[in-house]
Amino acid sequence: MKAAARRFASTGFPLVILAASAASTCTLDLQGTGERGRESGTRSDGGAGGEGGADGLPNGMLYRWAAGAPAQPGIYELPRWLTLESPTPDKTVQIGESAVVSGIPADVPRARRTGDDRPWGLSLESARENRIPLSTPGQRPWRVIYDASLAAARGPDGEVSAGRVSDEDAKQASAAYVPVDRSEGSTSTVSGWVGDIDGEEGDFAWIRAFAFDDAAQADARTKVLAPARAWRRIDFTGVETDRAGQVWLYPAAGEAARRSAASFAFLNLESARYPSSAIPTTGSARRREADVLYANNAEWLIWKGWFKALIELAPNYASGEQLADHDLLYIDPGNRVFLRASDGALVMTATGARGAATLATEGLAWEREQALLVEVSSSPAGLSLQVTLDGEQEISVDAPAAVGAISVPESGRIHILGDPGGSQECADLRRVEFYEVH
Template identity: 85%
Template structure:
């Protein structure tokens, strides 16, 4: 599925081939309305709840419309988002909220990502700098977004494993991640389409995460992580690897090479490496959410990374440098720091462990009774810490904003926001 933006100032989005359209730039829904794809209103909220937004199925694939009290800033155009096991939406304009899920029928979330660069100069196999070997051929094909966005690599050599490859700038000693969409894999049992990073260490090559067994008509995204060595920087795609060389074909699309320990959403490139800037999400009514100098909130998120894969502390709720809740990169602990009229206090859980896309339910409270921090990984027991030290009421930030899953510079890591709630503190 691909979205195309019109040139009008209030752009409209068109899902290719369906005629479905929705408008952006119109006045946001009133009150606490969750907007298209979200739910939760100020009117009728449970007793003590001030504002709420929760993700649900979007009315237009890959797109949310947020309520007036939430603002997303995302300056990069031509973004993508995964919307199922075998589908993505491409062509998403700047500042448009993205609705993401990785499993068909699974939960939705608002995708909020840190800044990333795709170092592959042309993200889909096609014209140069892509090259072929052993009678491989390249042709344009439909990709997982429904558009002609894939490259079909055919192996016409029955004696050697034909392939296509692209040179990339390497970063010796760096831990990097390759991801790509693979689909319409022809072949016999025992054959597989394969992505190989020539510069990666041997431990990262040839495992199940790099292969798609034939036959596989549906699209599937694969990723693998390795340490870059002094070998040549090249990424290879094989349509018909296996124990015996055979003639076959497979399609590849939206290839990423990122200097990170886990993949982010596909970053399309058209001849040079390209950077996607960080998403910035904030509630713009801090004077209503910091209730008489206190804060009580619930955040449900699904980190796109597993514990141990983040590179930076990841803010979940950021008011100012002295008042924030974050996942600490060094050990995966959940940390809350509060600074008020009477001083500073910090509470932290033990180091946490979670898998990619595993939901974390976080409950935060700063009140006259002290600090309270609770986290419940999906399917596991609650972990809680409390500190009776009362720091006193906190100040409303001059910006009037409370940042969610990031700070004023944007998201430090990649995660899906499932819901956020703010409460009165009594």
């Protein structure tokens, strides 16, 4: 898979603030107006593994892209009306419960899913740094204790990307460990892939972050029970203390006298409340820059200042885990739809010649990878905002024309799951659609 991936080349305006509560009425007519979309001749397909805006769309729909199974593992080809800027090379993406694609070049769209029966999505991530200097346990700066041994092994990407840690000591719990730079007081997350675990029932392979608070070390998410052959990604979050900055790998925890072995790969230490995709390192900390996705034909999506859109996403974070407001649709600083970090509310702002308005739902609660379906409209009838969580709970809010009919600038780009600086958080884009407005 790795080789295959590498072959792929304020304004002073009056402000209106409205809050919402649960409702069951859909505020958008997703079937459109009965007329064909503008500029149908420029529509293109969705690229390999995705459905894009093309002839045959429902009446009133202008453009559409929906995630599907990629033609090449971990790789999408986007339609011409969508542009991805992803400047960091040698990226990775999870493509199933036990599999990763590595070596993905810069500016290549990544197709992600967390389980073999889970939906696909386009992975869009914020800037992150992996503070583990060598993400594969092996040569220095990795060290061993109590007669542990290290050997190269195949990882979840099918390449020799893992290190196999063996416990040969019949009295002590052997381990491998690596020194890392601490960030005292920071809430941080360790993640890594563990597989091919030998051992007796009751034993487990264990990842420990020595500097984390004690509650994080006792978390069941730090352990994988033996015996196990399939690869599994684990992650845990804690607050870094003043203890030594070290990440430890135990292949046969449980009883110190046991002898066993386990393979570990793609280890991350990130200053964040949840993990992002693995960031391979080869001797020093490494930063992956944020992904930037935008529709580059916004002049056709914003008609005379009005637009209607639907976006389905699966945040990689749970409510309460984000650090920054996460833009879902961004036209400019005064015209955007975002998930607010302070309370998890969905917010829409509109600013134009007639003034400014802000719509906000109540605070939302969701789990990692839970689907959110967001529908938004700015029309002569006013503003409308709705979110559906996992196809069940619906919450909507709207502003009538008297206060909410605010046309927006017809800019050249609409950014999706981020702003011009890139994604502020990590999420998968499952679907995006744009509609005519009358």
